[in-house]
Each structure stands twice: as C-alpha cells, then as structure tokens.
Amino acid sequence: MEPSLLEQDFEYVLIFAMFVMTCAIAISMVRMYSLFAMAMMTGIFSLFCAGLFIIMDAVDVAFTEAAVGAGMSTVLFLGTLALTGSIEKRVKGVDKPALLLVAVVGGMLLYGTSDLPDFGDPDAPIHHHVGNRYVQVSEAEVGPPNIVTSVLAAYRSYDTMGEVAVIFTAGLGVVILLGGSQRFARTRYKPDEEGDENPTALQAADIDGAAGEAEGVQTAQATPEGGPTPGKETT
Amino acid sequence: MKAHSVLRTSSKVLIPPIMLFGLYVQFHGDFGPGGGFQAGVLFAVAFILYSLVIGFDKARRVAPPGVMLSLSAVGLMIYVGTGFVTMFLGANFLDYDVLASNHISAQHYGIIAVEVGVGVAVATVMIGVFFAFAGRGR
Numbered sequence: 001m002e003p004s005l006l007e008q009d010f011e012y013v014l015i016f017a018m019f020v021m022t023c024a025i026a027i028s029m030v031r032m033y034s035l036f037a038m039a040m041m042t043g044i045f046s047l048f049c050a051g052l053f054i055i056m057d058a059v060d061v062a063f064t065e066a067a068v069g070a071g072m073s074t075v076l077f078l079g080t081l082a083l084t085g086s087i088e089k090r091v092k093g094v095d096k097p098a099l100l101l102v103a104v105v106g107g108m109l110l111y112g113t114s115d116l117p118d119f120g121d122p123d124a125p126i127h128h129h130v131g132n133r134y135v136q137v138s139e140a141e142v143g144p145p146n147i148v149t150s151v152l153a154a155y156r157s158y159d160t161m162g163e164v165a166v167i168f169t170a171g172l173g174v175v176i177l178l179g180g181s182q183r184f185a186r187t188r189y190k191p192d193e194e195g196d197e198n199p200t201a202l203q204a205a206d207i208d209g210a211a212g213e214a215e216g217v218q219t220a221q222a223t224p225e226g227g228p229t230p231g232k233e234t235t
Numbered sequence: 236m237k238a239h240s241v242l243r244t245s246s247k248v249l250i251p252p253i254m255l256f257g258l259y260v261q262f263h264g265d266f267g268p269g270g271g272f273q274a275g276v277l278f279a280v281a282f283i284l285y286s287l288v289i290g291f292d293k294a295r296r297v298a299p300p301g302v303m304l305s306l307s308a309v310g311l312m313i314y315v316g317t318g319f320v321t322m323f324l325g326a327n328f329l330d331y332d333v334l335a336s337n338h339i340s341a342q343h344y345g346i347i348a349v350e351v352g353v354g355v356a357v358a359t360v361m362i363g364v365f366f367a368f369a370g371r372g373r
Contacts, residue, residue: 059268067276079368143339144265153346157329171360178367
C-alpha cells in the first residue's frame with residue numbers, strides 16, 4: 001500500500017527533527033567538559049538514532065542500537081568514569097592540523113553521501129541484488145515472518161557463527177586484559193603491592209583460566225603477603 | 236545505594252519484567268523484531284541493573300565471572316554444535332533440513348537452537364565485560 005502524501009511528509013519531518021536533535025547533542029557534547037554528562041549524552045544520542053532507525057523501518061537495528069548503544073555502552077562509559085576522573089582536561093586554543101584533517105575528511109564524507117541513493121528509492125542498488133529474493137521466497141524456504149531472522153540465522157548462519165565467535169573472543173580479551181575477577185583487582189592494583197606483584201598476579205590468572213569456578217579455594221594461594229580477605233562485602 | 240529506597244524498590248520491580256522481555260525477544264525473534272543478540276543484551280542489562288542498585292558483590296555471587304566466561308564458551312559451542320549435529324545427520328554444516336522431517340519446522344528448530352547459542356554467548360559476555368570494568372576500581 002502506498003503511503004499517503006501527508007504520511008510521507010510527516011515521516012520526513014520526523015527524520016529532520018531527529019537529525020536536528022542528534023546534531024544538537026553532538027555539538028553540545030563537543031562543548032561540554034563534564035565527562036559524566038557526556039556519557040549520558042552519548043546514551044541519548046543512541047536513543048535518538050534508535051528512533052531514527054524505527055522511522056526508517058529498521059526495527060531490528062533500532063532494537064540493537066537502543067539495547068547496546070543507549071544501554072550497554074553508557075553503563076560501560078560510567079564504569080570507566082568511576083576509574084578515571086569525571087572532568088575533561090581543558091585545552092587552550094585550537095589544534096590547527098587536527099581541524100584541517102577533520103574538515104577534509106568531513107568534506108569528503110559529505111561529498112560521498114551525495115552519491116548515495118535517496119531514502120526509500122526503489123531503484124537503489126540494494127534492492128536489485130539478493131534482497132529481493134529473500135523478501136519473495138524466504139517465507140517458503142525458511143519460514144519465519146521476520147526476514148531479518150531468516151537471513152541471519154538460516155541463509156547466513158555461517159556468518160552469524162563467526163560473529164558469535166568474534167563476540168566471545170572480544171569478551172574473553174577484555175576480561176583477560178582488565179582482570180575480570182575482583183580478586184585480581186585486589187592483588188594487582190593495590191598501590192603498596194605494585195612492582196614484583198605482577199608475576200604472581202599473572203600466575204593467579206593462569207590458575208583462574210584453568211578452573212574459573214574454584215574461586216574460594218584458590219584465593220588463599222593467590223593472595224600472598226596476607227592480602228585482604230576474599231569475598232568480603234565492600235559496598 | 237542503600238539510601239535510595241525508591242530506586243531500589245523500582246529496580247526490584249523492573250528486573251523480572253526485563254528478564255521476561257529478554258526471553259520473549261529470544262524466542263519470539265523469528266516472528267517479531269529481535270533475536271538472540273538483542274535478547275542477550277537485555278538479559279545482561281537485568282544483571283547489570285541488579286549489580287548497580289543492589290550491590291556489585293551480591294551480583295557477583297549470583298553470576299560468578301568464571302561461570303559467565305565458561306557459559307559464553309558454551310553459547311558458542313551450542314551454535315557450532317548445531318552445525319556439527321546437522322553434519323553428523325548427513326547434511327552440510329548448519330543445513331537445518333535434517334533436524335526434522337518437515338522442511339519448515341526443521342528450519343525453525345535450527346534457528347531456535349542457533350539463536351539460543353547467540354543469546355547465551357552475548358548475555359554472558361556482556362555480564363563478564365561489565366564485571367571486568369566494574370571490578371577494576373575495587
């Protein structure tokens with residue numbers, strides 16, 4: 001069914017309003033110094049992007065953007081802020097080479113977008129490739145009414161497996177880098193135990209990698225020099 | 236956070252519906268928007284909210300980081316395992332048609348199995364990453 005002219009206009013007005021809001025948020029983020037406010041602003045920015053995706057009928061993408069962009073990454077930003085300061089260092093003056101670089105790259109990107117097909121253009125190259133086939137026969141070939149799911153989990157399930165592997169590997173890397181267990185944090189980052197403490201902490205990481213669940217038993221060996229008692233409530 | 240009784244109470248009310256919605260998104264992903272990835276993030280957000288409001292140490296007791304890491308590997312193994320099951324049943328890797336006699340329901344079973352793997356892996360990785368961040372400053 002073809003949407004009425006009023007409906008189409010309303011869609012464009014909404015998209016434009018979202019665009020103005022995201023621009024305003026971006027500019028205000030550049031101008032502020034409180035990192036806490038900035039973390040919140042990135043969350044709001046993601047929420048507006050999610051709204052934009054919903055208007056453009058990309059509901060799955062909007063869902064992911066809202067959950068990851070507005071939810072997870074804001075929480076991670078706040079977690080980082082708890083470790084660092086919450087005020088950005090003030091810099092005097094403008095870094096001219098950086099400004100030039102940003103202007104050139106931004107100009108190139110704007111020039112590039114002029115080549116993109118219009119929003120909802122039926123002649124766009126994306127609608128003349130395999131996408132049409134998915135829309136027409138995925139219900140008979142795979143079944144689910146949500147074509148995104150059929151593409152992700154059936155047609156392209158091998159790709160999705162790679163994605164899951166990437167997520168797993170990335171999570172593993174972050175946990176190993178940051179020392180996922182509170183116990184390591186205590187042994188490794190205590191100021192008076194720095195220096196020669198690192199090898200022991202690494203050994204403790206090895207032990208944990210072998211038997212992650214046996215926390216309580218291992219802790220006694222992993223905290224030499226009478227470190228703080230494990231499992232103690234601190235909050 | 237003990238002083239914020241409004242925040243604590245409202246979070247306690249919110250956490251079960253968040254998890255329920257996560258499960259809905261997980262198992263309804265083939266009919267509506269969503270799927271394993273979104274469901275995993277939602278499920279992790281419930282744990283993170285619990286950790287932020289009720290306390291980091293209590294959350295760690297509910298979801299020990301070691302268990303979370305192992306479960307993320309289990310999630311990946313569910314996905315890859317589905318592929319191997321189809322292979323041992325005589326089809327190609329991740330070709331779901333051999334999982335049931337009916338073509339459509341076979342595809343459906345395969346998608347559900349694979350999405351469960353995605354959901355488990357994503358949820359536990361997100362929880363693990365959050366604990367890694369939040370545990371550093373302590």
